[in-house]
Amino acid sequence: MMRRYDCLEKLAGWVDDHMFGVTSLSSNTAIWSEVRTNGPNFMGMNMGLCVPFALGLSMAFPRRTVIALDSDGSLMNNTSSLLSVGDLRPPKLVIIVMDNQSYARMGPTASSRNADLEAIARGAGIEHTATVRTEAEFEQHVKPALRQPGPSFFRVIVEAETERLVGNRRRVYGQAMKARFIETVSEHPDYQKWNETATLAAARQAVSDS
Amino acid sequence: MAIESLLAKPAAVDDELKKARMGPEAVRIVIDTFKQEGIDLIVTLPEEPTFSLTDAIRKDPYFTAATVTDESTGIAMCAGAALGGRSTVFVTGIAGLLVSTWALAQMGMVFGAPFLIVASYRGDFGDRTGIPGSQLAMFKRVAEPLLSTLSVPYQIVDQESKLKKAIVDSHFACHSYATPVALMLTGEVLW
Numbered sequence: 430m431m432r433r434y435d436c437l438e439k440l441a442g443w444v445d446d447h448m449f450g451v452t453s454l455s456s457n458t459a460i461w462s463e464v465r466t467n468g469p470n471f472m473g474m475n476m477g478l479c480v481p482f483a484l485g486l487s488m489a490f491p492r493r494t495v496i497a498l499d500s501d502g503s504l505m506n507n508t509s510s511l512l513s514v515g516d517l518r519p520p521k522l523v524i525i526v527m528d529n530q531s532y533a534r535m536g537p538t539a540s541s542r543n544a545d546l547e548a549i550a551r552g553a554g555i556e557h558t559a560t561v562r563t564e565a566e567f568e569q570h571v572k573p574a575l576r577q578p579g580p581s582f583f584r585v586i587v588e589a590e591t592e593r594l595v596g597n598r599r600r601v602y603g604q605a606m607k608a609r610f611i612e613t614v615s616e617h618p619d620y621q622k623w624n625e626t627a628t629l630a631a632a633r634q635a636v637s638d639s
Numbered sequence: 640m641a642i643e644s645l646l647a648k649p650a651a652v653d654d655e656l657k658k659a660r661m662g663p664e665a666v667r668i669v670i671d672t673f674k675q676e677g678i679d680l681i682v683t684l685p686e687e688p689t690f691s692l693t694d695a696i697r698k699d700p701y702f703t704a705a706t707v708t709d710e711s712t713g714i715a716m717c718a719g720a721a722l723g724g725r726s727t728v729f730v731t732g733i734a735g736l737l738v739s740t741w742a743l744a745q746m747g748m749v750f751g752a753p754f755l756i757v758a759s760y761r762g763d764f765g766d767r768t769g770i771p772g773s774q775l776a777m778f779k780r781v782a783e784p785l786l787s788t789l790s791v792p793y794q795i796v797d798q799e800s801k802l803k804k805a806i807v808d809s810h811f812a813c814h815s816y817a818t819p820v821a822l823m824l825t826g827e828v829l830w
Contacts (some may be wrong), residue, residue: 451719471722472716475745481712482746483725485719488703490679509709513716517705607722607750614723621724 430588433527434460436567437498440525441465442571448494448570449486453479453503457527459596461498469613471524473602474499477507480524482515487519490619494575501528501540507551514580522580524550526570529589540584550582550614557581660691665799665828668804669757672806673728674701678755682713683730687768688759688829693730710739718742718752725812727754727771733761733778736785736821743789743819746828751817755810760795760825767830782823791819797826 435458444450444555448505450470452458476484483497504511504526514522530541540546547560559585561571574581614620661669668694673681682705683693697704707713713729720727736743736758746752759767762778786793792812796805805822813820 436643456699471719475749476741477711478715478742478745481707481742482719484712485716485721486723487714487719488705490721505710506710509707510712510715513705513712516708547705576755603749604751611722621726 431562431564432464432569433529433587433590434570435459435564436527436585436587437461439564439567440496442572444494444496444576447491448496448575449614450482450496450498451479451483451486451502452498455496455580456529456594457464457500458601459594460509462596462601463625467594469540469617472606474503476503477510479503481507481522483522483530484510484514484517484519488524489545489621490520490617491521492619493584493617495519496575497522497524499524501538501546502545504534505539505544508553511550511553511555511582513624514582515550518554520578523571523574523620524555524580524582524613525584526584527587528584529587531589533552533593534589534591546612547582547584550584555580555582558583560607562586573594622629648730654818660688660800661730661829664690665802665824666692668701668799668802669806670695673717674804676726676807676810678728678810679703680725681718681730682707682720682727682728684710684735686732686735686759686761688732688761689730689757689765689824691759695696696730707802710735711742713775714739714742714746717754717785717819718746721752722750726736729754729806730757731761732787733782735742736829737781740789742786746786747819748790752819753813753817754819755806756819756821757806758821758823759829760772760823761825763823763825765826791821793821793823795823796828797824799827802828 437460452461452472453474459601478496479499483495485497500610528540547558551558561567680703681696696702717727717729762775809820809822
């Protein structure tokens with residue numbers, strides 16, 4: 430069975446500096462922060478929030494590839510978000526679910542038994558989907574999807590980690606990570622920075638109107 | 640015969656239901672102010688009191704209108720868009736805020752995502768939308784304590800004359816505070 434680290438290391442080699450990475454807690458965050466040290470990453474999305482956050486980011490940057498690196502337990506907390514992806518169909522959103530079929534070291538998830546996450550994604554309206562079990566399949570499906578119209582969804586079967594991965598806490602979590610992300614994306618020419626000057630002018634106008 | 644009896648409502652109740660939506664003037668003010676503020680991504684899960692607003696937004700090509708299937712998805716989606724620099728509003732009600740508490744805590748308190756929430760103050764005095772009084776009372780009891788607990792700054796707007804300034808100020812505040820900010824619509828604005 431594949432290791433999550435090996436898949437993410439390969440993926441990091443395929444992304445460019447303009448692609449966004451959004452990661453779920455916690456193994457995806459710990460590994461991704463190590464293998465993709467440059468470029469815009471927003472990391473540490475808690476249960477159920479990785480895919481919808483990435484969906485929002487893809488609405489802000491419709492011409493850039495946004496990669497949601499989710500996990501089985503997190504996605505199953507909010508499979509409803511796939512319906513929104515299937516409905517809105519952002520063309521540059523790539524969802525990769527690292528499915529270790531367990532809640533970390535706390536027992537199996539439903540995907541180890543009867544739940545088929547790819548079928549759920551397809552049923553939600555996402556047309557480009559695959560279940561990946563080998564490194565060759567990972568490269569065959571995921572690598573081209575980074576540069577093809579989507580959205581796309583990949584269920585990647587990986588072995589469960591036996592130890593907890595945490596990563597560099599100061600770099601990958603909370604406000605420090607956010608500040609680094611904003612600093613990176615605000616340099617992009619298509620960043621729609623909130624126009625403070627215009628809003629201040631509008632506020633003054635509203636006051637005079639009232 | 641049975642279904643007809645279910646559909647039949649006294650005229651007075653029908654009139655109350657028609658009043659229990661944002662009126663055309665309030666809708667116009669909100670849309671004009673959103674445009675003035677450069678807010679062009681509107682996310683919602685439709686609900687009765689704000690339906691006239693979200694329906695008008697969906698028909699206006701200026702806006703990208705996204706209908707989500709649950710409010711947690713909506714809040715997280717707004718956060719992603721807002722932290723990506725897009726001016727974004729989530730339109731919902733008290734029930735939606737209750738459903739989205741996990742996402743709000745994460746996107747507000749943990750990540751400080753700057754976006755605006757426009758919520759009908761369901762259950763506030765004057766709500767005659769026809770839902771059971773026990774539900775209205777629950778909404779009234781939880782609404783403001785919920786926002787306070789989640790550290791979401793909010794403002795209650797009950798007059799159309801204050802609506803434009805409230806939107807402008809709350810939009811400024813969400814960026815200035817770096818957190819979601821809620822506008823709670825009630826009174827003359829809704830019913």
